Amino acid sequence: MAAEEPNPEDLEIADELIAERRAEEPGETPEDMTSWQRPITAVIDVINHRAGQLIALMLVPLIAIVVWEVFSRNGDSILTNAGLGWISDALGLGPTLIAYDMSRMIAGVLWMAGAGYGLMRGVHIRADFLYRNWSDKTQATVDASLYLLFFIPSMIFFTWVASEFWWKAFINGETNQVDSAWGPLLWPARIAMPIGGALLLLQGLPEIFRAFHKMGKERERIFVRLLPIYLIGLVWLVLAVFEPQMVPGGEWFEALTKAKSSLDKPIIGLIMLAAMLFVIFIGFPIAFTLVFLAFVFGIWGDSFLKTTFIFTLQTNSSMLNDQLMAVPLFVLMGIVMESAGLMERLFSSIQMIMSRVRGALFIAVLIVSTIFAAATGIVGASVTMLGIMAGATMSRAGYDVKLAAGTITAGGTLGILIPPSIMLIVLGPVLEVSTLDLFRAAFVPGAMLAALYLLYTLGRCWLNPSLGPILSEEDQPETSKFYGAEVALICLGVLTICRVFGLGIGGTFSVIPFGGLLALLIVLAVAYQAYRKLPILRIALPVAVLFHLYMVFANRGDDGSLSVMSIVMAAFILLLAFLGRHIYGQEAEEKFYFAPLWDEFFAGLMPPTILISFALGSILLGFATPAEAAAMGAFGAILLSIGYRKFTIKGFFDSMIKTLELTVLIMFLVAASNFFGAQFSSLGTPQLLTDILLGTDLSPYIMLLLVMALIFLLGWPLEWVPIVLIVVPILLPVVQALDLHGLDRYDLMVWFGILVAVNLQTAWLSPPVALSAYFLKGVVPNWDLKDIYLGMMQFMLVQLTGLVLLLIFPQLVLWLPAWMSQ
8 A cells, every 4th residue: 555545444434523533542641741630531531431342332232132123023924924923923023112112222321321431532523613723722721611611510410410310210110101011111221311421520520631731731730720719619509509508609599590580581592592603613512512501591591490301301312212223223334334345345346347438437436425325324434435445546547636536525425315324314303204204205316416426427528538538458357258248138137136026025926925035036046047157048038038028018007008117128128138139149159258357246236235225125115114224234234244254353343332432422412402402492592583584574485595505504614413403403493484385394394304414415515614525635645635626516516406406396305205105
């Protein structure tokens, strides 16, 4: 590997979110740190490190429980329908609420108890576009001040209230009677709230000490001298809030918090919003800011009792949300696939197949990015891996840098939109719509954008062949003289297998037990023999063509007419048959063979594609919930890793640790923003803002464009997580009040959710920030940042074209959910 090229193993899958991952080992402290602070920092770091390692192991039982639930429920259904219900009864198969509730609790405990580990590893989000330009001393001074003023008090409040919440559940033997007929005890899961709060509070000390060390001895002495005064004030504040009778002035403080403010509640909410924006843009971690501000302004505008009730309710609902349970499982699926090198092999196989086509690497990048987007749902991971795999090859092949950079960054952003997108999973509860419907709604827009990217790149190469020249001879694989026939026969074989699989799912072969499975196995056996033994092609090819033609003409409309899709498919099949017919000459009998590149093609493309298709297809068809499909996908990724001989215990453990980090980052911010948003709504400010905006008498479509423009601008400095969890809920009442295209509220929210996703995807390609550019520059350092920007801007215009189409034609979003729910 060239010296200037980065090592893929040194890059993290979530670099765009975890921008401050701590480099030193847990327990490792600077030698010149103040002597009494070093052992405290080291011991607390090690405590949270060990706690995180133990908590990450909970992913194993989480996957096992959900996989068993899926197997048990579907196995019972299949055996019963096949007349083999006695086998199901003997094995004890069938749906079980116990597995459902246990999986929700484990997922909640996973991220809540791991919060201290996340802070120790630097796993949090801050809007650092201002922060990173300050000097080290200024950064450290701001960090220390805000940790002392915001973090420590908010975590004490968090831990105290959570402890009371858990204790009441424990002594009363509280059970879940709301959404579970089983009625499980709640205290085993709720104990994660005070434990997570305590570990977070404990980890705050090393963070403060690191800030002291970073600011220099002179400033550190000032902070240390003020610490006794700070501690006295902190103890007084905590006792005045929770036990006012124990401290002087406590009852006065209690009366003050209960007194009705002279300001209206919505005005207090506006001040709360302004304070949130101010502190976030200073650069303090967002989740801790939201918790503190929600407590302070909730006590001011409402009451302490109501604020603590909202806090416990929102945190508990976040922990037990069955849709959000899919987050760690899909993240683990993507990380295991990435760490096993499956994406590199996938890219290599597609590159070889397309080697004789102009712009072949553009095609390979876009195909791989689409598949990888469905595996990870994370932009930084996609851009980083695509840059590593394709950047050097594109440069060596003489590809245009601008178009190459634009293709990689645009393809990488598909992770925001294409299911199973992590962002859509988080967005569903915010919009109060089904994640399943968001996934279905995103499918057509995601495919449309990928197609627009492909048409743009190939169109540019057709107009100017020098932009994407055919690969050199040394980069082209060996094939037979009949490469066109090879491609035709492979396409026909894959098409036949997919068609039989679809017919099996549709119940066409259900007249015999396991008919769909048997038909698929027969077709796979014939296809394998046709691939390995040429003579059988004389039978397999005509049979496959006749089968497809029969299915095309059998699926006619009520009036006997063929659909446009059927006509296109018939023409495509006949074309493949015509090309395949060229192998029947005497020369073909001697010289035709399937090149070795097809072995790599099937090994590189089919397993990950089948895995993702099963996971995604089971969601879209309603066979499994997102969480169930995520667990099956993670389990399948582990099996693939074993099959490719890439699985190691250490590697899998590292994948679980990375999953824990990213899960903590997203889910703790989900809980914090839910608390902040609920308190903000309780003050009535969203309704005030809605009334003001609607009072302007602007057209509903102009109002929607203003909302989209605001989200687009905020997408420059902020990650999607705070925008989805903070900004969108504030704007939601405005959008809900608009009459757009005559849509009902539910369809409006689904449509709006996809517009937000595409909008944020566009922001990733928009200078001046455009984080995708920095990820690509990091892995392809010989590409000029100006060229990367120019390439991205081309695709930003393509992206905006797609966004305009979705705005004008909402049925591009809503057609598939409506059709699949019939």
